[in-house]
Amino acid sequence: MEPTPDVLRDLHRRMVRIRLFEEAAGKLAEAAKLPGFLHLYVGEEAVAAGVCVNLTNADSITSTHRGHGHLVAKGGQFRPMMAELMGKATGYCNGKGGSMHISSLELGMLGANGIVGAGSPIAVGAAFTHKYRDDGNVAVAFFGDGATNIGAFHEAANMACALKLPIVFACENNEYGEFTRRDATMAITDIVDRAQGYGMPGVIVDGMDAVAVCEAAAEAIAYARAGHGPTLVEAKTYRFYNHHGVQNLGLKYRPDSEVEVWKQRDPIFTLEAKLADVGVLTTEQCEAVWVELRADIADAIAFAEDSPLPNKDQILEDVYTPMAVAQ
Amino acid sequence: MSQPTSDERTLSYVMAFNEAVRQSMRADENVFCAGEDIGAFGGVFGTFGGLQKEFGSRRVVDTPISEQAIIGLGVGSSVTGLRPIVDLMFMDFMCVALDQIVNQTAKLKYMFGGKATLPLTITTAGGAGLSAAAQHSQSLEAILCHIPGLKVVYPSNPYDMKGLMVSCIRENNPTVMVKHKRLLGMSGPVPEDIYSVPLGVANILRPGTDVTVVSWGRMANESLAAAAVLADEGIDCEVIDPRTLQPFDTATVVASARKTNRIIVVHEAVRFGGLGAEIAAQVQEEAFDYLDAPVARIGAPFSPVPFSPALEKYYVPDAASIAVGIRDVLGRRAPGK
Numbered sequence: 291m292e293p294t295p296d297v298l299r300d301l302h303r304r305m306v307r308i309r310l311f312e313e314a315a316g317k318l319a320e321a322a323k324l325p326g327f328l329h330l331y332v333g334e335e336a337v338a339a340g341v342c343v344n345l346t347n348a349d350s351i352t353s354t355h356r357g358h359g360h361l362v363a364k365g366g367q368f369r370p371m372m373a374e375l376m377g378k379a380t381g382y383c384n385g386k387g388g389s390m391h392i393s394s395l396e397l398g399m400l401g402a403n404g405i406v407g408a409g410s411p412i413a414v415g416a417a418f419t420h421k422y423r424d425d426g427n428v429a430v431a432f433f434g435d436g437a438t439n440i441g442a443f444h445e446a447a448n449m450a451c452a453l454k455l456p457i458v459f460a461c462e463n464n465e466y467g468e469f470t471r472r473d474a475t476m477a478i479t480d481i482v483d484r485a486q487g488y489g490m491p492g493v494i495v496d497g498m499d500a501v502a503v504c505e506a507a508a509e510a511i512a513y514a515r516a517g518h519g520p521t522l523v524e525a526k527t528y529r530f531y532n533h534h535g536v537q538n539l540g541l542k543y544r545p546d547s548e549v550e551v552w553k554q555r556d557p558i559f560t561l562e563a564k565l566a567d568v569g570v571l572t573t574e575q576c577e578a579v580w581v582e583l584r585a586d587i588a589d590a591i592a593f594a595e596d597s598p599l600p601n602k603d604q605i606l607e608d609v610y611t612p613m614a615v616a617q
Numbered sequence: 618m619s620q621p622t623s624d625e626r627t628l629s630y631v632m633a634f635n636e637a638v639r640q641s642m643r644a645d646e647n648v649f650c651a652g653e654d655i656g657a658f659g660g661v662f663g664t665f666g667g668l669q670k671e672f673g674s675r676r677v678v679d680t681p682i683s684e685q686a687i688i689g690l691g692v693g694s695s696v697t698g699l700r701p702i703v704d705l706m707f708m709d710f711m712c713v714a715l716d717q718i719v720n721q722t723a724k725l726k727y728m729f730g731g732k733a734t735l736p737l738t739i740t741t742a743g744g745a746g747l748s749a750a751a752q753h754s755q756s757l758e759a760i761l762c763h764i765p766g767l768k769v770v771y772p773s774n775p776y777d778m779k780g781l782m783v784s785c786i787r788e789n790n791p792t793v794m795v796k797h798k799r800l801l802g803m804s805g806p807v808p809e810d811i812y813s814v815p816l817g818v819a820n821i822l823r824p825g826t827d828v829t830v831v832s833w834g835r836m837a838n839e840s841l842a843a844a845a846v847l848a849d850e851g852i853d854c855e856v857i858d859p860r861t862l863q864p865f866d867t868a869t870v871v872a873s874a875r876k877t878n879r880i881i882v883v884h885e886a887v888r889f890g891g892l893g894a895e896i897a898a899q900v901q902e903e904a905f906d907y908l909d910a911p912v913a914r915i916g917a918p919f920s921p922v923p924f925s926p927a928l929e930k931y932y933v934p935d936a937a938s939i940a941v942g943i944r945d946v947l948g949r950r951a952p953g954k
Contacts, residue, residue, distance in 0.1 A: 352693070
């Protein structure tokens with residue numbers, strides 16, 4: 291089903307928000323203003339936005355080490371996100387999680403995850419809750435092509451199908467598991483081939499086409515909400531920057547020509563051309579969105595930079611939930 | 618600490634577990650169980666027997682043989698508001714799921730800045746003594762106790778089993794409840810009404826004055842048997858069962874060591890790097906000037922658990938070997954030697 295104009299504008303806004311956040315984070319990292327690792331989502335925006343535009347805060351998602359895009363797409367606010375990346379007390383995780391563990395339970399975002407494949411079993415648990423409560427909500431597990439090679443994914447996919455849980459497995463096939471080509475680590479071309487082995491439908495979608503992702507995700511999510519069980523959606527996509535950080539350090543593992551070919555298919559510019567074509571947003575209106583959101587980014591960076599660092603007494607806080615009453 | 622009285626009903630260790638789960642499920646609709654063979658079959662040790670019949674397959678879920686996904690099911694469902702009990706058939710199998718236990722279950726709350734709550738109970742069966750060999754007999758509690766974010770419980774008798782299991786289910790943190798396979802048939806007084814035994818509180822199983830013996834699970838019972846033998850030799854042992862291994866009730870153990878001036882830790886796990894080392898360190902830190910002998914430790918030798926009964930009986934400490942260790946701490950010889 292073709293998205294409504296409102297949904298199209300929403301898609302565009304979510305994607306621009308991701309792009310601007312990630313570009314800003316990359317620049318801050320290059321300026322050595324962000325501690326730790328940084329895995330940027332630039333190039334893959336259509337996937338997170340195309341899926342999450344079909345979700346509410348009551349739906350759950352699990353994410354990956356490349357998780358900022360998922361949180362932004364799920365409604366994450368720039369201020370606590372940027373503060374978290376800087377390790378500030380005002381971050382989403384009070385500075386205890388950072389880029390790789392950024393999360394917002396209020397938004398149904400159950401965490402970026404530093405362990406490849408580990409999010410899928412957790413998404414199965416969230417989907418179990420939704421089925422147990424019969425609340426009509428779904429879980430979406432985001433993961434990469436590389437994660438489908440690890441046992442946790444297999445266990446999660448099989449269990450979700452066996453228990454017929456309301457979950458969508460959203461694979462971002464960006465052709466590289468960290469620094470190694472996908473075809474060096476698996477003997478199949480399409481991740482979706484794995485779906486049949488679990489007994490769930492699988493669909494391939496152009497991950498650079500936000501509208502296509504949105505439509506495929508809408509169908510899979512509706513299928514899950516209706517109680518029919520899981521679907522594997524494989525979005526063919528690409529990350530424009532390195533596995534972590536911005537620059538290619540070490541040996542080159544992707545040909546420049548390949549990166550350029552994919553950049554020609556930039557998902558945001560593709561969507562903007564379409565929006566102009568169908569008269570939903572003019573070029574000028576699109577530009578206005580960028581301008582508005584750039585101001586939000588600047589505000590978030592200022593907020594994060596001015597925010598206090600966590601106090602050392604907080605090291606021991608949040609390890610356990612205190613029990614309110616003695617038993 | 619209320620102690621059972623003699624006119625109370627008796628129940629086995631395994632049925633005390635079962636009753637704790639059953640009564641907790643009746644009390645709280647958010648409680649559910651999931652694991653391998655726990656539904657229609659009732660669990661390989663009968664631990665979940667009859668629960669699916671009462672609560673249905675929605676709340677007592679047979680899972681695939683998928684330990685990572687079983688723990689993940691617990692993580693994801695607890696962080697979204699349910700109160701899961703997920704079962705790992707044998708403690709050894711936790712190794713299959715260590716990422717989900719160590720990197721996810723234990724750390725989610727902290728990584729999320731305290732905003733997550735995981736009222737998750739992981740149940741499992743540990744310990745040797747059934748010739749189950751090296752992959753179905755281990756005592757791996759020290760690994761779990763080393764991970765901030767987990768609580769670890771290891772009851773030694775039916776009364777504590779029920780009360781501790783109820784506490785685990787009510788606890789708003791991830792807990793690991795370890796059942797000892799050789800204690801499943803142990804019978805003892807268990808009140809019929811639901812009750813809880815607080816986590817983190819040790820139990821002095823036998824008060825004494827000459828030496829402190831710290832032990833849990835099956836070994837607590839072997840230590841009591843050793844204490845009975847030694848009583849005939851005029852040695853008065855104080856046997857302490859910490860019951861909860863993380864958090865550990867250091868205060869009770871240290872107070873006892875200061876009183877008896879001698880202390881020995883007995884566990885079934887491999888001695889090297891076992892929990893005994895941590896307890897010994899804590900006691901010497903807080904009671905060094907009170908000690909009349911080095912803190913002693915009894916544990917398994919540094920090998921996998923052997924299969925043959927001829928080997929396994931020497932591998933696992935028992936009342937006789939514990940008695941030898943206690944006499945050593947006291948510089949005493951066995952009668953007639």
